[in-house]
Every structure is written in structure tokens, then in C-alpha cells.
Amino acid sequence: MTVETKLAVTAQDVRSFSEANNEPSWLTELRESALANVETLPLPKPDKTNISKWNFTEFPSHVVESTTYASLEELPKEVKSIVDAEKQHNIYIQHNNTPAYLELSEELKAQGVIMTDIITAAREHSDLVKKYYMTEGVKADDHKLAALHAALVNGGVFVYVPKNVVIEEPLQVVFLHDNADASLFNHVLVVAEANSSVTYVENYLSTIEEAAGQVNIIAEVIVNDNAKVIFGAVDVLAKGLTTYVNRRGILHRDATIEWAAGLMNDGDTISENITHLIGDGSNADSKSVVVGRGDQSQNFTTEIRHWGKASNGYILTHGVMKDSSRAIFNGIGKIEHGATKADAVQESRVLMFSENARGDANPILLIEEDDVTAGHAASVGRVDPIQLYYLMSRGISKEEAERLVIHGFLAPVVNKLPIEGVKKQLTEVIERKVR
Amino acid sequence: MSTLVITDLHVEIDGKEILKGVNLTLNTNEIHAIMGPNGTGKSTLASAIMGHPKYEVTSGSIMLDGEDVLEMEVDERAQAGLFLGMQYPSEISGVTNADFLRSAINARREEGDEISLMKFIRELDKKMEFLEMDLDMAQRYLNEGFSGGEKKRNEILQLMMIKPKFAILDEIDSGLDIDALKVVSKGINEMRGEGFGCLMITHYQRLLNYITPDQVHVMMQGKVVKSGGAELAHKLEAEGYDWIKQELGIEDEETAEQEA
Numbered sequence: 028m029t030v031e032t033k034l035a036v037t038a039q040d041v042r043s044f045s046e047a048n049n050e051p052s053w054l055t056e057l058r059e060s061a062l063a064n065v066e067t068l069p070l071p072k073p074d075k076t077n078i079s080k081w082n083f084t085e086f087p088s089h090v091v092e093s094t095t096y097a098s099l100e101e102l103p104k105e106v107k108s109i110v111d112a113e114k115q116h117n118i119y120i121q122h123n124n125t126p127a128y129l130e131l132s133e134e135l136k137a138q139g140v141i142m143t144d145i146i147t148a149a150r151e152h153s154d155l156v157k158k159y160y161m162t163e164g165v166k167a168d169d170h171k172l173a174a175l176h177a178a179l180v181n182g183g184v185f186v187y188v189p190k191n192v193v194i195e196e197p198l199q200v201v202f203l204h205d206n207a208d209a210s211l212f213n214h215v216l217v218v219a220e221a222n223s224s225v226t227y228v229e230n231y232l233s234t235i236e237e238a239a240g241q242v243n244i245i246a247e248v249i250v251n252d253n254a255k256v257i258f259g260a261v262d263v264l265a266k267g268l269t270t271y272v273n274r275r276g277i278l279h280r281d282a283t284i285e286w287a288a289g290l291m292n293d294g295d296t297i298s299e300n301i302t303h304l305i306g307d308g309s310n311a312d313s314k315s316v317v318v319g320r321g322d323q324s325q326n327f328t329t330e331i332r333h334w335g336k337a338s339n340g341y342i343l344t345h346g347v348m349k350d351s352s353r354a355i356f357n358g359i360g361k362i363e364h365g366a367t368k369a370d371a372v373q374e375s376r377v378l379m380f381s382e383n384a385r386g387d388a389n390p391i392l393l394i395e396e397d398d399v400t401a402g403h404a405a406s407v408g409r410v411d412p413i414q415l416y417y418l419m420s421r422g423i424s425k426e427e428a429e430r431l432v433i434h435g436f437l438a439p440v441v442n443k444l445p446i447e448g449v450k451k452q453l454t455e456v457i458e459r460k461v462r
Numbered sequence: 463m464s465t466l467v468i469t470d471l472h473v474e475i476d477g478k479e480i481l482k483g484v485n486l487t488l489n490t491n492e493i494h495a496i497m498g499p500n501g502t503g504k505s506t507l508a509s510a511i512m513g514h515p516k517y518e519v520t521s522g523s524i525m526l527d528g529e530d531v532l533e534m535e536v537d538e539r540a541q542a543g544l545f546l547g548m549q550y551p552s553e554i555s556g557v558t559n560a561d562f563l564r565s566a567i568n569a570r571r572e573e574g575d576e577i578s579l580m581k582f583i584r585e586l587d588k589k590m591e592f593l594e595m596d597l598d599m600a601q602r603y604l605n606e607g608f609s610g611g612e613k614k615r616n617e618i619l620q621l622m623m624i625k626p627k628f629a630i631l632d633e634i635d636s637g638l639d640i641d642a643l644k645v646v647s648k649g650i651n652e653m654r655g656e657g658f659g660c661l662m663i664t665h666y667q668r669l670l671n672y673i674t675p676d677q678v679h680v681m682m683q684g685k686v687v688k689s690g691g692a693e694l695a696h697k698l699e700a701e702g703y704d705w706i707k708q709e710l711g712i713e714d715e716e717t718a719e720q721e722a
Contacts, residue, residue, distance in 0.1 A: 412515050417552035420512050421566035421620060422540035431565065435556025435603070442556075 034084050034175075038062055041178055044089065048146050051153040054160075061167040061177035068171040073297050075355045075389060076326035081269060081295065083172055086241040087208040090181050093122040102128075105234045106203055109448040117142060118199045123209040124181045135194065141187035142198055145214050148185030156185060159218050164247035164275040172271050176212055176243045183214035183244075186227060188254075190220040197226040197259075197445045204233045204264065210240035216247050219254040219282075226257040228446050231292075233265035238294075242270040250282035252306065257285045259444045261453050266293040266321070273299045280306030280335070287443035288315040289453040291460060295323055301330040304338035304369075314343040316437040318460040319352030319384065330359035333369040333399075342373035345436050347461060348384035356386065360401055361393040371401040378436060379409050380461070433461050464490045464527050464543065464627045466511075466659065471522035473503075473510045480506040482684035483522070490627055490659040493650075495670055495695060498681035499703055504663045505549060507681070508632040512546040513539055526628070541570060543627030547617040547634050554604040559616065560586060562604050563623050570624075589622045592652065594645050610637040618649035629653070630661045635669040647672030667699035682712055 041062050045055040070078055096102055099112040102120070110118060117135060119142055120128040126144035135142075141152060149156045161167050167177035184200050202213060211231075219225055231244075242264060250256050256276075264270055270292050276284045290298055302311040311331045319325055331340030342358045360371030371394075377386035388405040410432050418428035434441075437457055444450045466488045473481035480503045488494055496504050510517045511524060513536040524531040526542055534542060554562070563586065568576045590597055593615050605613050614634055621629050631650070635643055650660065650673050662669065670678075670692065678694040679686045680703070688694070688706055706712070 411552070414552045414554055416513075416515055416536055417548065418554070418562070419536035420540055420546050420548075421562075421624060422537055422569040423565050424537050424569065425535070427565060427569065428537075431557050431562065432554060435554055438556030 034065060035086075036062075036089050036179060040089065049150055050146065051149055051157070053153070053157050054149050057161065057167060058178045058180070061174045064168055064174045065171055065178060068168065068174050071170040071172055071297070071299070073299070073326040073328055073355070074357045075387065076297070076324065078297060078326075083241060083243065083269060083271060084175065086210040087239055089179060089210065090124045091206050091209045093125040093127065093206060095122065095125060096120065096128040099128070103203070103205070103234060105232060106201055109201065109230055109232070109446075109452045110199065111446070111448050115199055115446075117196060118201070119144065119184050120201045120203060121182050121184070121213075122203050123206045124211070127203070138192045139189040140192060140194065141185060143185055145180065145183035145185050145216065152185070152187070155187060155218075156216065159216055159247065159249050160214070161247070163249060163277045165245050165273055172243060173245065173273070176214070176245050179212040179243070180214045181210070181212045183216070186217040186225070188219045188223040188225045191222045193224040194226070197228050199446060199449075200227070200229040202229065202231045204231065204238070205235050207235055207238040208240060209238070211242045211244060213244045215244070217256060217258070218249045219251060219256050221252040221254060224255040226259070226445050228259035228444065228449055230449060230452070231262040231264050233263060233268070235265055237267040238265045239267055242268050242272070244270070244272040246274040248274070248276045248284060250276065250278045250284050252279045253281040255283040257287070257445065259287045259446070259449065261289040261444070261449055261456070262292050263456050264292040264294060266323075268292070268294040270294055270296040270298075272296065276302035276311060278302065278304050278306055278309035278311060281308040282306055283310040284312070285443070286311070286313040286315070287440045289440050289444075289456070290315055290317045290327065291453070291456045292325070293321065293323060296325045298325070298327045300328070301332065302340070304331065304333045304335050304340060306338075307335040308337050309335050310339045312341045314440050314443060316440040317344070317346040317354060317356075318349070318457060319346065319354045319386070320349040320460050322351050323353075325352070325354040326357070327354065328357040328359065330357075330361065331371065333360075333362040333366040333371060336366055337368040338366060339370045340372070342375075343439055344375040344388075345439065346377045346386055347380060347433055347436065348377060348386040349380045349461065351381070351383040353385040354387075355389060357389045357391065358403065358405070359391045359393070360403070362396050362399050362401065364395040366396050367398040369396065369399045371399070373403045375405045376436070377407040378433070379407065430458075430461070433457070464657075464659065466628050467525045468511070469523045469525075471507070471510065471524065472520045473506055474518045474520050475506065475516055479520070480684055481510065484684070484686055486679065486686055488628060488659050488661055490657050491655065492676045493654060493660045493662065493673060494677045494679060495662045495664060495675040496679045496681055497664060497695060497698055500665070502681045503684040504681050505632050508546055508630045508661075508663055511630055512536060512544060537569070540626070545621055545624060545626035545629045547621060547629060547631040549632040549636065551605050551613050551617055553606045553608075555606050557604050558601050559604050560600040563620065566620070566624055586623065589619055592622070593619055593649055595619065611639065611642040614638055614646055615642065618646050622649055622653065625653075627657065628659045628661070630663070632663050633665065634662065635664050635666060643669065644672060667695050670695045680706060682706070687712065
């Protein structure tokens, strides 16, 4: 059974929005045809979570107006603490649906690097965006939520790194959410051309306790031959927001992607992170950590699909479940026919902190080729009492011992984040959530 | 001077009685060794003193300077001055050796009086050099991927950093090659003196070649059956345990169970 789609946005609204933004006609058409399909396309089917009754389509308004910032000094303190104004020269801040601040160093501009909000990008770099926007990665007719997203995109960022350009400093993007009526239909498109290298870190940060909107995010990361992308993400979205977040990687020959995601939303969340290892010798390392609390229901799917020969995939998922929260952790390693010498490894571990919480690690290996290696480890359990005993035998209190064990458990992602402020923020969020 | 007094201690694990009335008194400035065949309750004694969650004390007492140890949580026992060098130290991923040790040291200090980072690092480096440990090990995750010998050295490092009143070392010598054994012994000897008492549990006389005990106790069938000086260990090394069994009329447990 599916809930009837009561979409408040009409085809006319979508067209007006697109025209008001002077979008190129291909994008207007993409929106219109996607909208027409929303009704008929089925919802995605995250394994082991029934979302047929979740509300993905009702929200107070498509776009809200928010303030912009003339300098980093004007940022609210929660954002200031994750931005190192001294060191961070490449930064984009979106305030609800409003592009609010942008800084890109002259040096990177001179090298042809682009970082700008997605709608401006579609206007100013139409051909480039058109080439990659919902073509190789997620497609608008994949399912209802992809179609809804394609029709309603109202924010996001475009990052383009030309051939041979190596960016040392991380690019930082903050999506600040502080309006309870705002909905985020953000599209993030990161394109790394051959032999380039970039580190991109995004934050979804709610500074209000509860909200009523929808979050439907798609991030597409295209990594061309021999390029490398490190993609860090920390999601801290408020209770009441239903979130669908789809982060997709497309890797060509000898390309590498490292995902590091701290998924700390307080609302119901469907997160999908799929990496396609298309090219021979391509590599994906996908690490995510999760803390579930309250009565939220979440589903996390991390999949690496091997098409290229000698492609390597590694998935690590660590979750901490509290209160009466529920979460499914699907880890999928799929090796397609022809992907000889591929290596698919995954590890999912769930720590339970409450009798009423539920966490299921669901490791799946699908292998259609003989000459490959693959392995998985999965566990669901409580904090090992012997570990606590060991720590306490050195005089450390039970609370502190638990804190150390949890931090250690979530460290694989925390340590991976290249921006100090973001690392600290994730640590603090974890601290707050597990307390 | 501090004193640890164990009186008529009975301990069960999973409903099976392992310790059947252990009596032992340990003072600071003394090193005692507990020897005995496998499965006689030596490690159980060590675990029961520290408060291992799987071991249940059914009767008897453990008093530290008149304070009831059995009433204390594990961390409180450590704060009171007890330390257990474990036979199988836990591995804790994501927590560095250095962070863990600092937490342990600061747990003993008041809030606002935490050890300064510089002072901590100086002391840690000094102790690691003394134990001939690679300084990188401070930044490695606690015991994760450590070899058997590295784990034991790390236990002694913790001992030297925490400086307890009483250390119980559970088979600290097992699985060590001779060089590692010398280093571990060096650490224990460094601690020896006023304000420090040690109870070493071992199968082997070998350790006692490097650390001369003040007293040696023999455990069999869940009790201390014989105590003596360092010469007792030499005699055990030369003659085994059979003479004690004969002297005290102890029958092997399997046989006794079969008869019953």
C-alpha cells in the first residue's frame, strides 16, 4: 500500500521557479518531466525497512528566504565553531534555501576550479553541469524520491576540479538549517577530472530542535581516471525532518574515493551510499558512523558495486543504538561478472545501549565472478563488559569507560575528517547523543 | 605501610566453586609469588581481588587498610590503590594508549588538577624508554594488534605510570621471550620499595630468577596450601609439586571426583 501523493507543488510552480532563476531550458525540462513521473514511480525499497507510510511529499513550502552573510564574522555561533575563518579560504554556506556566503581562493579560480551553488552553476556552466547532472549517477526516473528531487531541487553546490589540478586545502560546505518550515532538496555535484585530487567536506546542521520540512538530498560524485576524492559528511538534522539522502559515487579507471560520514540526524532517515567502481583498478573506501536515539527509525545502505577489474571496495559501518531507536545497516558488496581480481570487504558493527533499541547489521555479498576475494564481518551486541572491566581496573569510572569505548568505536570516521572544526563538532555531537 | 588482607575467600564462577578459603596477607614493600599447577585458582584469585564481573565472591573478605574491597566497584578498587596486570589485556579500538593512560591518571586527580600534557608526555616517554618500547606505541590503539610481549610490556607501562599501592600480576611472564622477560622484570624491580607491594602469579620459577620474592605461596585446589621464602620456589622448580601433595595428603581432583 502506498500513501496517496499529495504534492502541493504543481507543474506551473516548478516552471515558474525554474524561470525565475533563469535556469537553462534543459534543467526546466528535466524538472517538468520528473514531476510528471512522481505520481507513478514507486518508492525506493531500502532492505528491511518499510517506508510505504513515510511522508516524503508533504512539506510547508518549497522555498524559504533566509539571510545572507557578508563575512564569516556574521555567522551564527554554531556555524562559526565549525569554520576556521583563518584557515578556510574555500567555503560555501547555504542558509536554508539561500546561497549565503561563497569564497573561493584566486589561486583555485585561476586553475579553473569551480565551486558555486548548483542553480548559479546550471546557469553559468550549463554544458558542464548538464553533462553530469543526473546522467551517470542517480537518474530522475530511478524511483519516486529521485523524481521528486529532480523536480524540486532548491539548493546544493557544484564543485568542478579540472584535469591535473590537485587541491590541498579541503573545500568546506555548510548547509545551515534554522527555519522549521524549510525543506532541503539539495543537489551536490562534485566532478573530479582525470588526475585531479580534492577533499570536500559538507555539514548539514540544524540549529533548531524540531522542524516540519522534508530533506531529499542527492550528491553525485564523478571521479574520472586516476583522480581522487575524499568526501566527508556530517549530518546533524533536527527531529521532525524526514530525510532521504543519497550519496552516489561513479569511479573511472584507477580512481579513488574515500567516504567518511557521520550520520547524526535526529529524525527518521533513509541513507543510501552507493559507489560504482566502473573503471579497472578503481577503489572505494566507505566509512560511516551512526548514533540512533529517541524513537527515530533509520535505514543505512552502503553499497559498493564492482564492475572494473581489480577494483577494491571496503565498507565500514559502526552504529550506536540508544533509547527505542531502530536502524537497519545494509552493507552490500556486489561483484559483477567480468570484475576479476576484485576485492570486496565489509565490516558492520552495532553497539546496543538499551533493551528497547533495535539495530540490525545486514551484510550482503553478491558475487558473479570466480576470481575475486571478498569477506565480511558483522556483529550486534552490547559494550563488552570485559573491556569496561579492563578500563575500570585502571581507575576509570564506568561512564568514562563507556565514553572511551564509544569514541573508539566511532573513531574511524571522526579521525578521517580533514577539518579540525568539523572533527570537533562530530565529537561533540556524539558526546551529546550518547550521554 | 599499607596492608591487603584476604581472609577465607570463597569464589565461584558459573556456579562452580574455584576458591575454597584463601588466606593471604600482603604488605607494601613486599613481593609475593603465588605458584601452583594449572587450574588451581591462581588467576581466579587475581580476578576476584580486582572485581571481574564473572567471578562471584560467596564468602570471606578482602580488606585494604581496613577498607572493605568487596564493597567497592572495580574503578574504586583501582582508586584505592589496587592494580591488576592482566593475563589477557583487552584490546580497545580507537582509543590511543596515551589517551587511555591520561584518563587513568586524571581519574585519580581532582577536576581542575589534571596532569599537564607536557608533564604527562615527558613521564610517558621516560617510562617507555625504560621499558625499551617503541615511542610510537603511545599513539597506537590500546593493545590493538599488539604482540603478546608488547601487551605485557604495556601492562607494566601502565603499572609504572599509575603507581598503585598493590599490583597483582597475573602470569605477566607467560609468552615472553627472555629479552622481554628481562625488561618486564626490570620494570617490576624499579617499582619495588616503600609504598609498593606486589603479588606475582606464575607457573614458572624463571620469573623469580629476575625478581626475588619475599614470600612464595603454593595454591592447590582453591587454597594456599604452603608458604615459604624464595627457596620454596627453587625446590618446586627442582622437584615439582608431587612432594607437597604427598606431604599434605592432597589427592588429584579428577580422581577425587571419580571416587565421589
